[in-house]
Amino acid sequence: MIQYIIRRLLLVFPVIIGVTFLTFAMLLATGDPTSAMAGEHASPGLRAAIREELGLDDPLLVQYGRFVWRLLQGDLGRSIMTRSPVQSELKLFFPATIELAMAAMFLAILIGIPMGILAGYRHNSFLDLTTTLGALVGVSMPIFWLGLMLLWFFGLKLNWFPTTGRIDQGVELQTITNLFILDSILTGNIPALVSALRYLALPALALATIPTAFIARITRSAMIDILGMDYIRTARAKGLVERLVVTKHAFKNALLPVVTVVGLQTGSLLAGAILTETIFAWPGMGRWIVNAIIARNFPVVQAGVLIFALVFIAVNLLVDISYGWLDPRVRYD
Amino acid sequence: MTNTIPEEQTSKSTLPQLSNSEGITTPQPQSPGRLVLRRLFRNKLAIAGIAIIGMVVLTAIFAPVLAKQTPDKNGIFKTYLRETKIPPSLEHPMGTDDLGRDMLSLIIYGSRISIRIGFFSVGLAIIIGVILGALSGYFGGAVDNIIMRLMDIMLAFPSILLALVIVAVIGPGLLNAMIAVGIVSIPTYARITRASVISERTREYVQASRALGANSFRILAQHILPNALSPIIVAGSLGIATAILDAAGLGFLGLGAQPPTPEWGLLLSRNKSHIFTSPWMVVFPGISIMFLVLGFNLIGDGLRDALDPRLSNVGLKAPKL
Numbered sequence: 305m306i307q308y309i310i311r312r313l314l315l316v317f318p319v320i321i322g323v324t325f326l327t328f329a330m331l332l333a334t335g336d337p338t339s340a341m342a343g344e345h346a347s348p349g350l351r352a353a354i355r356e357e358l359g360l361d362d363p364l365l366v367q368y369g370r371f372v373w374r375l376l377q378g379d380l381g382r383s384i385m386t387r388s389p390v391q392s393e394l395k396l397f398f399p400a401t402i403e404l405a406m407a408a409m410f411l412a413i414l415i416g417i418p419m420g421i422l423a424g425y426r427h428n429s430f431l432d433l434t435t436t437l438g439a440l441v442g443v444s445m446p447i448f449w450l451g452l453m454l455l456w457f458f459g460l461k462l463n464w465f466p467t468t469g470r471i472d473q474g475v476e477l478q479t480i481t482n483l484f485i486l487d488s489i490l491t492g493n494i495p496a497l498v499s500a501l502r503y504l505a506l507p508a509l510a511l512a513t514i515p516t517a518f519i520a521r522i523t524r525s526a527m528i529d530i531l532g533m534d535y536i537r538t539a540r541a542k543g544l545v546e547r548l549v550v551t552k553h554a555f556k557n558a559l560l561p562v563v564t565v566v567g568l569q570t571g572s573l574l575a576g577a578i579l580t581e582t583i584f585a586w587p588g589m590g591r592w593i594v595n596a597i598i599a600r601n602f603p604v605v606q607a608g609v610l611i612f613a614l615v616f617i618a619v620n621l622l623v624d625i626s627y628g629w630l631d632p633r634v635r636y637d
Numbered sequence: 638m639t640n641t642i643p644e645e646q647t648s649k650s651t652l653p654q655l656s657n658s659e660g661i662t663t664p665q666p667q668s669p670g671r672l673v674l675r676r677l678f679r680n681k682l683a684i685a686g687i688a689i690i691g692m693v694v695l696t697a698i699f700a701p702v703l704a705k706q707t708p709d710k711n712g713i714f715k716t717y718l719r720e721t722k723i724p725p726s727l728e729h730p731m732g733t734d735d736l737g738r739d740m741l742s743l744i745i746y747g748s749r750i751s752i753r754i755g756f757f758s759v760g761l762a763i764i765i766g767v768i769l770g771a772l773s774g775y776f777g778g779a780v781d782n783i784i785m786r787l788m789d790i791m792l793a794f795p796s797i798l799l800a801l802v803i804v805a806v807i808g809p810g811l812l813n814a815m816i817a818v819g820i821v822s823i824p825t826y827a828r829i830t831r832a833s834v835i836s837e838r839t840r841e842y843v844q845a846s847r848a849l850g851a852n853s854f855r856i857l858a859q860h861i862l863p864n865a866l867s868p869i870i871v872a873g874s875l876g877i878a879t880a881i882l883d884a885a886g887l888g889f890l891g892l893g894a895q896p897p898t899p900e901w902g903l904l905l906s907r908n909k910s911h912i913f914t915s916p917w918m919v920v921f922p923g924i925s926i927m928f929l930v931l932g933f934n935l936i937g938d939g940l941r942d943a944l945d946p947r948l949s950n951v952g953l954k955a956p957k958l
Contacts, residue, residue, distance in 0.1 A: 322790035333806045440682075440938070444931035446882055448889045449905055449923030456912045456919070575795030579886050583909075593798075594890055597805040609802055613794050620793075 308628045316621055323617070327610045328371045331602050332364075375610075381603040383596075390607040393592065398611065399482035400470060401588035404580070405573040407485075407508035412515035413566065419516075420523025424558075425550055427528050435520055442517030447576050451510040451583035458506060465506050468585035472499045507584040511576050515569035522565045526558035560630050567623030571616045673867070676943035683939020689932030697749040704742035705729075713897050714738045722915045732917040734908060740918060743899040744925050750900045751929055754815050754884040755877035761819035762880075763873060766826025767865070771857050773827065774834030785831070788824035796821045797883050804892045811900065814893035818883045822876050829872055833865035867944045875937035878930045885926050901926045 355361055359370060374381070380390035423435035459467035471477065471484055477496040480487050485504070488496035530536065531554050539549045578590035585591070589608055596604035677683050701707055708714045717737030725732045731740035773784040791799065803817035837843060838861065846856055887893030888902030896903065901922040908918035 318786055319789050319793050322786065323793050326790060330802060330806055440934055441927065441931060444878065444882075444927050444934050446885055446889075446902070446905075446923055446926045446930075448886060448902075449919070449926065452905070452909055452912060452919055453923070456916060460913050572795055575797045578797060578801070579889065582890060593801070597801060598891065600805075602805075605802070605805060609794070609798060612798055616795055617793050 305629065309625055312621060312624050312628075316617060319617060320614070323613045324372055324375065324610065325368060327606050327613070328368050330609070331606050380607040380610075383604050384601045385599060385604075390603055393604070394589075394607065394611065396482060397587060397589045397592045400586060401574070401577050401581070401590060403483045403485060404504065404507055404511060404577055404586060404588060405570065407504050408511035408573055408576075409515060409566070409570055411508055411512040412519055412569070415512070416516040416519030417523050417562065420520040420562075421527055421550065421555060421558075423520065424524040424527025424531065427531075432524070435524060439517040439521045439524075442513050445513060447510060447514065448579040448583055450513055451507070451580055454506045454510050455583065466503050467506070470500065470503050470587060471496065472503075475499045507580050507586050510583070511573060511580045514576060515566075515573060518565055518569055519562065522561050523558060526561045527554060530554045530558050560627070563626055563630060564623055567619055567626065571619045574612050574615060673940075673943045677939050680939045680942060682935050683943070686932045686935025686937075686939060689928060690936065693748050693929050693932065694752060696745055697752050700745050700749060704739075704745040706739045706742040708746060708897075708899075714743065714899070722911070722918075724915070725917050731921040732915065734918050735911055735915075740921055743904060744901065744921055747899040747901045747904065747922070747925065748929070750811070750894060750898060751881050751885070751926070754811075754818070755881045755929075755933065757815045758819035758880040758884065759822065759873050759876045761816065762822040762876065763826050763869060765820075766823045767830045767862070767869070769823065770827035770830025770832075770865075771834055771862060774831035775838060775853065775857055775861070777835075781831075784827065788827050791821070791824050796879070797886055800883055800887060801890075801892065804887060809887075809892040809895065811888075811894040811898060814884050814887045817887070818880045821883070822880065825872055825876065826869060829868045830862070830865045833868070834861050837861045837864050867940075871937055871941045871944060874933050874940060878933035878937065881926065881930050881933070 359367060362370075378391060380394065382389055383393060386393070419435050423429075423432040426432055455467050458464045466472075475496045477484060477488055477493055477500075478491050480490055484500040485497065488494075488500055531550075536549060536553060539553050540546070544553075574590075577586075577588060578594060580586065581588045581590035582594055589612065593605055593608035593612075596602070596608065696703060706714055714736075715738075717733070720733050720737040721735050723729055723733040723737075729739050729741065731744060733739055734743070769784050769788075773781045794802070800814070800817040800821045803820060804813055807813045807816070834857070843856055843860055846860055851859075884893055885900070885902030885905075888900045889906040891903075891906060894900035894903045896907065904922040905919060905926075908922070912919045
């Protein structure tokens with residue numbers, strides 16, 4: 305097992321180097337940053353000073369080396385717009401996205417797995433058909449449209465949930481991790497918890513659609529496969545209660561593909577967050593990156609993209625490792 | 638086998654060339670392609686998908702006939718400021734927008750863009766992906782390593798994020814969005830192609846044709862690549878669905894199609910502030926995207942089941958081979 309983990313880790317290194325190089329190169333490809341910083345009509349002297357300060361006249365590899373060195377020290381550069389260090393902005397926006405993504409994944413597992421089990425158990429029933437079709441519609445739905453519909457119906461029409469932001473302006477919350485739910489639980493702040501949950505509900509629901517659909521689909525087909533196995537027939541033949549056959553014998557073995565899909569979907573949740581956050585004005589990484597792209601604020605784009613990619617790589621690595629742990633055969637491939 | 642008769646009946650309507658010898662009890666030898674088509678046409682969901690795509694393609698082709706309002710030669714729709722925000726009615730089945738333009742007409746013309754996005758992006762991805770995958774699988778060694786590590790790096794980014802970054806670098810716009818969405822899906826096709834090339838490369842028939850003096854290009858193009866065709870077709874039709882969604886997302890963020898293009902994502906984005914007063918302006922573009930994407934997903938699923946009957950669990954039994 306340890307050997308397997310080490311092998312997977314070694315494979316990740318070239319990818320990380322590639323990813324950092326790509327994000328580094330992105331900044332170069334976007335043209336002269338001096339005009340974005342000092343304006344179109346900046347004097348040549350000022351431009352030269354900025355180029356000097358940023359070391360833009362050095363050879364490419366030297367610049368890349370400096371970029372990586374700075375990264376290793378946790379320095380992600382400065383936002384062109386606010387002139388503040390990118391990592392201080394990141395500290396606010398990253399937890400917001402993580403909170404949203406985790407809430408969405410929680411919902412997706414909570415809805416998707418039971419739906420998939422039932423649909424797989426009652427294969428070809430009406431319930432199965434609706435689940436299959438529902439899952440297909442779910443993956444075909446533009447998430448930004450669904451978000452708008454939820455916002456319109458539950459936010460504006462029924463007025464059940466607030467539509468934009470993370471928490472009521474009036475609520476006091478001492479932030480520790482910047483994960484508002486966790487912070488309000490840690491400080492025992494009930495009003496803040498209620499407020500944060502109400503704000504989280506709609507964006508999390510919108511973001512959960514696609515993973516719910518994928519999880520339901522994969523759980524269903526894994527259940528169908530496994531319920532047809534001989535050992536299930538044996539379990540039934542020996543008179544085991546049906547509930548135990550399904551939960552203990554079948555579902556446990558159906559879990560493997562489900563875990564994979566949960567992991568892979570966690571990665572794509574980050575991508576979905578880009579659109580969801582824009583609609584609900586959720587102050588997270590996605591909205592931050594999009595706004596930075598529109599404003600051509602490339603240090604922010606670069607840092608945001610890099611963080612997203614690294615999280616994505618880490619999640620995929622965890623999926624691979626858990627796969628090797630759940631199914632030992634994988635290790636010897 | 639007696640189960641050939643119902644098969645005959647079901648395939649009659651869709652594949653008439655199979656039914657010219659009625660009442661036969663022994664199945665004729667069939668090409669794998671025909672078998673796949675036959676399985677596909679027995680899958681109700683896949684037929685629904687084909688119907689959806691057919692409808693949208695016809696709509697796109699006959700847009701000038703179907704649409705009540707047509708754009709001028711610069712692609713700009715006339716505005717009717719006295720007829721703004723009319724709710725859906727017989728005259729305007731999808732209502733009108735804040736400029737009095739008929740939503741249905743905009744959506745009809747938008748279908749042309751979405752179809753183009755889907756086929757262009759996936760076409761681009763398949764061409765580049767197949768070339769890279771074939772080189773990688775056939776030559777192996779350093780070439781393989783470089784290409785595949787590059788693909789790994791691309792896969793390390795969530796797809797829409799990479800597309801966003803590419804658009805950020807090359808600039809917003811419909812064509813650039815299509816290119817970005819295409820580039821992002823190259824690794825899928827490169828990997829598929831590489832896998833089939835590797836599994837076929839050492840087969841005897843390949844050695845035989847090499848012994849007969851065929852060069853690498855001929856071996857690849859004529860003997861090896863056809864084996865990769867079916868997984869690529871499946872990935873391609875599912876890929877079109879993703880491409881349309883991603884491009885609409887880019888349009889929604891203002892980084893894809895630009896006004897006055899009636900691209901569905903862009904329509905959604907420009908109408909979103911009217912959602913409370915005139916929801917139809919937002920509802921219909923979204924439904925259109927979902928409808929078309931669903932069509933490609935249904936066909937993709939159907940093709941996958943048809944090409945690999947073991948995976949089929951849509952409630953029909955695969956024919957015995």
